Amino acid sequence: MASTLLTDSKIRGLKPKNSAYYTWQAAATRGTGRLGVKTYPSGRKTFVYRYFVSGKEKFIGLGDFPALTLSDATEKARTAAASISDPAKALVEHASLKKLFDDYIADQKARGKRSYDKTQNRINQVLASPHVTPEMPAKDVTPDHIKRILSEFIARDARAGANKVRSNLHAIFNFGLFADNDPANIDKKTVYGLDRNPVAAVPSQRGADKALDRFLSWDELFTLLAVLSRPAETIPMHPDFVQLLLCCLHTAG
Template sequence: MTTKALTEREVKGAQPKANKYELIDSSRERGAGRLVIAVYPSGAKVFAFKYQLDSKRQYVQLGRYPSMSLASAREIAQPLAGMVKQGIDPKVEIEKAKTKEEAELRIEAKKGSLGQLFEGYTQQMQLDGKRTYKAVLAVLEKEIYPIIKPDTKAKDVTVDDIKSVLGPIIRRGAAVQSNRVRSYLSAAFNYGLKHDNDPAKIGSDVLFGIVFNPVSAIPKQTAAESVGENYLTFDETRELLNTLENREGFKMGLHVAKLIQLCFYTGGQRPYELAASRWDAINWNEATLEIIADVSKNKRAHLLPLVDSAIKILEQLYAERDPLNPFIFPHRFDHTQHLRLYSLSQSLDRYRKARPDAKHFVPRDIR
């Protein structure tokens, strides 16, 4: 065995023998261990750090040659030699570092994704009795996931990410929708901020690790018309209702069109309360629709009188109803769900684009 400093040429040229042998890279410093390269009969060459501590010989494998160069092996071996000189066992320290890294990786793996944040937030909405939790989740999934993937760690979402979501919504002329999405995002991140410190969540499999709300730095679009200050004139209302009968020049489904009409014919009833109502809530003999507590915004059930124009719409929908779906306004694909309000917003967007001279309004302005 050689005891002089090795060269890259010697390492590269070392040939296998019948038995394993080692080449030693001398550091000319006693008691600091040695870098060696073991040459196996198979031709494999492996760098290792050998040392003796407390009369025990130890061996730490560093890496295979040529994936690890001689220079890299020396760089790794240098701090290990320093430990030996101080009486510290490198093998023990390496094991400690490995254990710490594995623990940090486990903690990192538990930090929740954006998808888990949205699921947790809307589940909390459901527990709090908020009726719109499904609609909120649907809006977040529709508006956010095309820009920020759901498996993104929630803690890694930045202010610029949020701007990249809201910007396109504003540019398509939906400032009100932008404010709504901003509000949902802000509430979701506030939920995440509190989640990790909630005593009720001790032992939770998910920790978000959020340190600030990235939405807080982004202003609302104050230029968006405030609900309650915008309304349609009688002529504009008449034009809209007539247009909904044939829906020429823009794309709008039958159920969305009838929902808008029914909102008018029920005196400005909230779109969600109608969309989430079931057929068994209608009393055809007394011409009433019961808005049940679970659907009502104020959590109080109430009866809605139905005028002839409203009855006519409901009779038309009943004749074409999906027997597997209990809702008056069924979801297009899911037999267990009702129509989502973002379908209503999208349809009104298309209506306004087809009529650029029409006044801008949103579903809530119908009230």
């Protein structure tokens, strides 16, 4: 656990390692609360506040760098430190990314939307991405997070799948954004703390969803079969459609 005088340039210069590690703001006292940066193997960096209760250390996630600036993170740490009894309660708690996803799926079920299971499969893949965590506040998700998540689908030649995931994520964040800003709920608690839709700034892949009038080449057919043979949770389409495609391919139908 290295200790240093944190600056924007030093935080940007923190290199990812094989496992996550902390870098703490230098302080003159020991055993008190301290601001730090957690660097993940993926390169993601998030501010944390560490404090002690009965000699045991506890952590509060403050937000990802650089979406959350060092000065804002420092102010959040001061706010937490001012509440000696329970620093966690001193910071406004907003719903996690997984909570936003779960609430959206519950809303889709309540509305009788039959495609919620497809959406659930796609967002499970999002939550498995190394670029986000289920526990991170939904409001801390940035366009950079979305861009990196979608790039994973594009990297495995699933451009149409990337567009479907983008569409789902756009709808999910709009759901949270509208829920918080509905004037009919003016007296209710702000749940998600969203002030923008991070997906809106990330473009879809043009032409990926356009049907083309031609036959697949042998190489393309080989690639398709390889994709359809993967574990179901890694394929960006409904499992029933996967089985239908396999049936058509193997029976020349």
